[in-house]
Amino acid sequence: MKATFLTDTNTPLIVKEVETPRPTDNQVLVKLAYSSLNHRDVWIQKGQYAGPKAGLILGSDGFGSVVEIGRNVDSGWIGKAVIINPSHDWGDNPAAFGDQFKILGNPEPGTFAEYIAVDVKYIHEKPAHLTDIEASALPLAGITTYRALFTRAALKAGEQVLITGIGAGTALLALQYAVAAGAKVYVTSGSEEKIEKAKALGAIEGFNYKEENWFLKVKEATGGFDVVLDSASGKGFGNLIETAKPGGRIVFFGGTDGPIGNIIPNKVYWKNLSILGTTMGTLQEFKDMLAFTAEHKIKPIVDIVYPSLSDAQQAFDYMHEGKQFGKIVLTNG
Ligand SMILES: NC(=O)c1ccc[n+]([C@@H]2O[C@H](COP(=O)([O-])OP(=O)(O)OC[C@H]3O[C@@H](n4cnc5c(N)ncnc54)[C@H](OP(=O)(O)O)[C@@H]3O)[C@@H](O)[C@H]2O)c1
Known part of the structure; x- marks a missing residue:
């Protein structure tokens, strides 16, 4: 062959x-x-x-x-x-x-x-x-984002979610899953064009992570997020902590932008944040992901x-x- x-x-x-x-x-x-x-x-x-x-x-x-x-x-x-x-x-x-x-x-x-x-x-x-x-x-984006959102971050209907780097195959599926679950979804991207495309898929608003202090604008516009889903890591990870509501969950599975830097400890413990790593998923999660994808006709x-x-x-x-x-x-x- x-x-x-x-x-x-x-x-x-x-x-x-x-x-x-x-x-x-x-x-x-x-x-x-x-x-x-x-x-x-x-x-x-x-x-x-x-x-x-x-x-x-x-x-x-x-x-x-x-x-x-x-x-x-x-x-x-x-x-x-x-x-x-x-x-x-x-x-x-x-x-x-x-x-x-x-x-x-x-x-x-x-x-x-x-x-x-x-x-x-x-x-x-x-x-x-x-x-x-x-x-x-x-398959791979499906199992990863399904476990990230629903098993690890325990996303519930009505919660506010931020999904970073929306151009990613994983991020887009996460957007679709979160919208289908009844969450209020916001995105980031380095491209205005991708933000507009994400809105057409159900995102409420998008923010350009290449703009300085973009995360301050986010807090004002949205009040913060119950769940943040990230696969970039890097120096910008500390900004995600700023965007999370007290008690929020930040779930991540990638390091596209390199090692995480610049986390100020009290920003995490004072807000009682959970930072959750996740990778792929179990046989049962794969089956659950397929059932959810079919039920909501997600493509x-x-x-x-x-x-x-x-x-x-x-x-x-x-x-x-x-x-x-x-x-x-x-x-x-
Ligand atoms: N642990 C696991 O189980 C698992 C599973 C799947 C993927 N991953 C990891 O997750 C990452 C994404 O995978 P993928 O296959 O979906 O990749 P991909 O489709 O190649 O995603 C690339 C996207 O990453 C975004 N990006 C780049 N730099 C960024 C930054 N500084 N901040 C925010 N977003 C940034 C860009 O989004 P914009 O163009 O919108 O800016 C770009 O379109 C990779 O690091 C991959 O190794 C891990």
Whole structure:
């Protein structure tokens, strides 16, 4: 089969012929139609991610159909259109993953290939309201933001939420989930155009984090936030503390802008804030995310679809530039 291959860090991806995997016990073989990028793929290529850094088929998100099954798998799966849960071997503790945890696409071979063999417990029928392309854009951003908002931050209807860096694939899905849950959602972005697009998706207002002291304007205009969802971290994280209401929850899962700096301790403890880290999610959270997505007919926003696996490097470069509004998709087959 053809697969997009990372031979070494900081070198362009190549497409090469590799052996097509065969499903072992409890596995299915999925012929992938589409896959989507996550920023982690770019971090891995740049050598900025824990785990193996070369000799990998990257990709955590994929959609396709089951073409072969291993032993102990129900034959009813053959021909089914499926999406793949990329959060593997979480372990027994729903509060945090265990030693065996991995995310599909490093170290296991990922979805930027024509086929993938995966344990049947990680495949799910595609929600009927999604197109094939949208289905490929859902899994990783879906599980991450669902757990962040509903398990970790325990978001409730009527609460005020700030979602930062709305151009991100994760941030946009979080916006859609929070709106569907009945929250009052505000966003930040470095782009006025993206703020306007976010308003069209239900955001009440947006703020440009590139403006000096933007967070002071936010407090005046909104009264502050019950929940802040962030994936940028960096020096600006301290400003998010300013925007939270007393008793607020700040949930975060990324470090796009580097290490968190500049937190003034009493701003956190005096306001009784909770700062919550989160990553991916459990099997049950993946199922709950799918049910919520189907119930509210939420469709991941797709920015661009590249026509073939050979376009992967172009897609990675596009993600690195940060100009996207939503998910970046590759056509696999
Ligand atoms: N721990 C986990 O389970 C998990 C899961 C998924 C993602 N992540 C992490 O979360 C981050 C987002 O992932 P993604 O795949 O959604 O990325 P992405 O689609 O590439 O997101 C890029 C966006 O980040 C925003 N951004 C950049 N610098 C910013 C800053 N200083 N302040 C606020 N926003 C900023 C920009 O938004 P604007 O253009 O609107 O300014 C940009 O469009 C990455 O760091 C990723 O590694 C972690």
